[in-house]
Amino acid sequence: MNAFVRTGILDTARRKFNEKGYDRVSMREIAEECGMAVGNLTYYYHRKDDLVQAIMQDAFLSAKPEHPILSLADLNDQFSRMIDTLLRYAFYFLDDAFITDQDDHNSAIRQRILVGIRQLQADGLFTPDFDQETQRALLDMLLMTHLVWMRMTLRLSAAPSKADFLRRHWLVLRPYLTEKGKAACENMLKEPPFQ
Numbered sequence: 281m282n283a284f285v286r287t288g289i290l291d292t293a294r295r296k297f298n299e300k301g302y303d304r305v306s307m308r309e310i311a312e313e314c315g316m317a318v319g320n321l322t323y324y325y326h327r328k329d330d331l332v333q334a335i336m337q338d339a340f341l342s343a344k345p346e347h348p349i350l351s352l353a354d355l356n357d358q359f360s361r362m363i364d365t366l367l368r369y370a371f372y373f374l375d376d377a378f379i380t381d382q383d384d385h386n387s388a389i390r391q392r393i394l395v396g397i398r399q400l401q402a403d404g405l406f407t408p409d410f411d412q413e414t415q416r417a418l419l420d421m422l423l424m425t426h427l428v429w430m431r432m433t434l435r436l437s438a439a440p441s442k443a444d445f446l447r448r449h450w451l452v453l454r455p456y457l458t459e460k461g462k463a464a465c466e467n468m469l470k471e472p473p474f475q
Contacts, residue, residue: 281324289314289321290338293331297371302328302378332372339369340385349396352405352464358393359422359449360473363442366430373427386423393419405461414456422449443473 292313296305307328311321325331343365349355372378397415400406429445440448450465457465468474 286324286334289324290331290335293328294335294369294371297332298369302332302371302375332378336369336372336381336385339365339372348399349392350399350403352400352461352468355393355396355400356446356449356468358389358396359446360442362389362423362426363429363445366426367433370430370434373430390419390423400461404458405464406456407458407461410456418452418456422452447474 289310293305293310296310296313305328307321307325308318310331311318314321325334343361345354345358345361347354349358366373373382394412394415397406397410397419398412401408401410429440447469450469454462454465
């Protein structure tokens with residue numbers, strides 16, 4: 281299958297799953313939306329689960345940064361990428377059927393962020409008393425708020441903007457920043473998308 285056809289099928293399936301929910305979309309509906317026979321679609325993707333696997337494999341590859349977290353801006357970029365992924369692939373994160381599938385991806389991101397925080401701590405941006413247990417607990421709480429924020433954004437007009445939501449991450453992290461870290465954070469918050 282050529283890349284153009286593959287992209288069209290996966291984009292259509294993602295959009296339909298987001299609009300109606302995974303369980304409410306049939307392979308026939310996706311095929312019709314793509315302008316093809318259902319037999320052609322099932323030739324490439326035998327089941328809806330195969331579509332989801334292909335969609336999310338592409339999503340997680342594209343959301344993965346190429347370099348480690350070496351600055352507060354890199355950490356902010358990681359949070360921003362996570363939020364973008366949640367919104368673009370909302371069906372996957374809202375459907376309980378995919379919770380266990382998310383574990384490997386979530387573990388890898390969580391580990392990447394924790395390693396980044398420790399590096400930033402070694403660079404003097406986070407305080408020495410920001411211990412690993414507190415780092416893990418705070419990160420878990422932040423990641424849980426991502427799902428709540430996504431639900432609010434999709435369902436309510438009163439949800440904070442992405443920039444405001446990211447700013448709130450830094451309000452929560454601020455007590456653990458050194459003076460050097462606070463200065464770097466203030467400078468970062470003066471840049472787009474915050475301003």
